[in-house]
Amino acid sequence: MNYEEFIQSKRITVKPSGFEVDPAATNRQLFPFQRDIVRWALRRGKAAVFADCGLGKTPMQLEWAQKVVENTGENVLILAPLAVSQQTAREGEKFGITVNICKTSKDVQPGINIANYERLHHFSPDQFGGIVLDESSILKAQFGLMRHEITEFGKPIPYRLAASATPAPNDLVELINHAEFFGIMSE
Numbered sequence: 001m002n003y004e005e006f007i008q009s010k011r012i013t014v015k016p017s018g019f020e021v022d023p024a025a026t027n028r029q030l031f032p033f034q035r036d037i038v039r040w041a042l043r044r045g046k047a048a049v050f051a052d053c054g055l056g057k058t059p060m061q062l063e064w065a066q067k068v069v070e071n072t073g074e075n076v077l078i079l080a081p082l083a084v085s086q087q088t089a090r091e092g093e094k095f096g097i098t099v100n101i102c103k104t105s106k107d108v109q110p111g112i113n114i115a116n117y118e119r120l121h122h123f124s125p126d127q128f129g130g131i132v133l134d135e136s137s138i139l140k141a142q143f144g145l146m147r148h149e150i151t152e153f154g155k156p157i158p159y160r161l162a163a164s165a166t167p168a169p170n171d172l173v174e175l176i177n178h179a180e181f182f183g184i185m186s187e
Contacts, residue, residue, distance in 0.1 A: 014184050017158065018045030019071055027063050029095050031056065038063045041161055042071075046182040048136065048162040058088055061132045061163045062097045065112045068159045074129025076159070077102075078114040079150070081135050085114045088134065120149055125156045136162035139177040151181050 001009070021042050026035040034056050041047035041064050049064075051057040065076040078099070080088060085101045092099040092112070100109040104122040107113070115123065117138060125131075131154050133139070139147050139162070154160055160182055168174050179185045 012185060014046075014182075016044050018043045018047075021067050021071070025067075027059070027066075027095055027097075030059055030063060034060050034063075038067070042067055045158065046160040046184075048164070048167075048178055048182075050164055050167040053165045055165075057163050057165055058091045058134070059095050061134060061161055062088070062092050062095060062099070062112070064161050065130060065132055066097050068130035069111050072129045072159070075108060075110060075127055076112050076130035076132065077108075077123065077128045078112065078132040078134055079117050079120060080114055081138075082116050082118065084134060085116060088114055117146060117150070120146075120153060123153075125153050128157055130159035130161070131157045132161045132163060133181070134163055135166075136164045136178065136181075137166050137168075137174070139181055140168070140171065140174045147177060151177075154181055155183065 019042060021039050023035060026038060037049055038060050041049060049057060049060055065078060068076050089099040089101055098111055100113045102108055102113045102115045103119060105124055105127060108127055141147050162178055162181060176187050180187050
């Protein structure tokens with residue numbers, strides 16, 4: 001084996017694990033670029049949407065979650081920072097998407113559910129076919145207990161979306177932590 005072959009043998013390739021969605025089946029209230037991003041993320045199965053403030057990260061993650069529910073028949077859990085759950089539920093109403101606010105696993109209803117990150121220990125991953133990390137920059141902390149808890153919780157969940165308006169594109173630790181959440185590589 002020569003050096004080029006050795007380097008190529010170390011290359012990590014990730015095969016898409018999602019599904020196709022007809023463009024006509026996406027929410028018409030989304031802008032075309034938002035619909036394209038949602039469809040791309042659904043094809044990937046596990047994806048990050050790093051969209052700056054004002055680009056519609058919340059409607060995109062809600063549409064992604066809605067399509068996972070529709071195509072798998074399984075529930076989706078959105079994890080969000082404190083005080084964001086109500087705002088996300090209101091945003092869902094604008095787009096015709098129902099979002100159930102949860103405090104524990106007993107509150108989970110069929111469809112899209114949202115809870116604060118701090119309440120994650122009240123849920124079981126086997127209740128969900130999809131998970132969304134709203135403000136996924138929570139994964140930045142290399143040695144953070146919450147990051148480890150989220151990553152472990154997400155491992156058995158087939159569809160995973162990380163959404164953030166504030167990723168640090170040159171922060172290798174943050175990128176690796178996102179890759180670990182998606183099951184691409186370990187830290």
